Amino acid sequence: MRGESTGALERAVAAFRAGEPVLVHDADDREGETDLLYPASAVTPATVARLRNDGGGLIFAALPATVADRFDLPFLHEAVDHPANDHTDLGYDAHPSFSLTVNHRDGFTGVTDDDRALTIRRLGEVSADADYGVDAFADEFRTPGHVHLLRGAPGLLDERRGHTELGLALAEAAGVAPAVAGCEMLDDETGGALSTADAEAYARRYDLPFVEGAALIRALE
Template sequence: MSSTHPDVDAVEAARAAFARGEPVLIHDAADREGEVDIVYPAAAVDPDAVSRLRNDAGGLICVALSDAVAETWELPFLADALEHPATEAAHLDYDDRSSFSLPVNHRETFTGITDDDRALTIRELGRAADAAAEGAFGADEFASSFRSPGHVTLLRGAPGLLADRQGHTELGLALADAADREPAVVVCEMVDGDTGEARTPADARAYAEREGLVYVEGRDLLTRLD
């Protein structure tokens, strides 16, 4: 049942769906990016999930990692890793800084861009993040398993999650934590195929209803998960 039904608690429905490995649609805020992302637990992603993200979302497919995992793997913010004038004095109208880190492929992929390849990279990132959270997958293991540049962009979550930042990166990671999932989530913006603009919350709700998925507002996650 979709959370658009009035009797369903959207936050609890999102938590339960995520615990089962199902995607959730999250709208951040009208005064932020104003976008709806499809969000998956990373370890649950298969080629069909990548196909959904490509065809039904259409934005950039990224994997958000907790700050602790990013630190364990010694992942930089991309802007800090590049020495190029384009990275200087970067400013975002909706945030203090970008959470982008390295783009990677799993070393067992071929080109890295196919649904099978991206699903493998994403799924293995999820498994590796789970192991890293237990102290069993460090920076050396990460470098042995993944290569950069690649076709799956990594995002670094803020250290205090929702207390520090309220982007889809943190909203997804907070939901994963509440659902007892690995500290790695896939986020992909929903883009309107006709206008090329961000899909409206109303359209995203309608999509969720058609597909039997959960839609939740970021403000509700902030209230319940912060």
């Protein structure tokens, strides 16, 4: 690990260990977006409120391939037989990471801050339990629901360098449960992705770590 990359990673790792958020920008030549990421096991209703108010994009929970396989979660594009399921024009990636959408069965509609926090937090907690399999998952969660599950590439950053893999690699480096919650940060005025400069300003305003994907990748090599 080197210089600036080391410092950025150390601060991000410390934040994740404390259950605090980290802002991660993937790359200008990829999506060019900054995601607000949390360790899933630390998510509370206040976390969900921050994600939807300060992030504004899609609230998701990402799981590594080993955990997704244990829960028998497919890539959605491999499970859906429909003519709209065509991603050959996806300019920034080979295929999407989306899997099922889920709600926790103890919630009500599944969309409230309380309900989504319960769903995401439990996903984080059970992700670390090697004995928790698909039957237990089906007893506790239902699909469809209001939390989008994303599957990480099996090789993580060696195979794909999206926010899913960047967040999961950060969780692994921090030694927390292998599940990450996040949301893309959008600009309220333009409706587009929040600029990198504005994302960095947000991070400074709330004293949160901001990490460039490239720096994170270099630091973890």
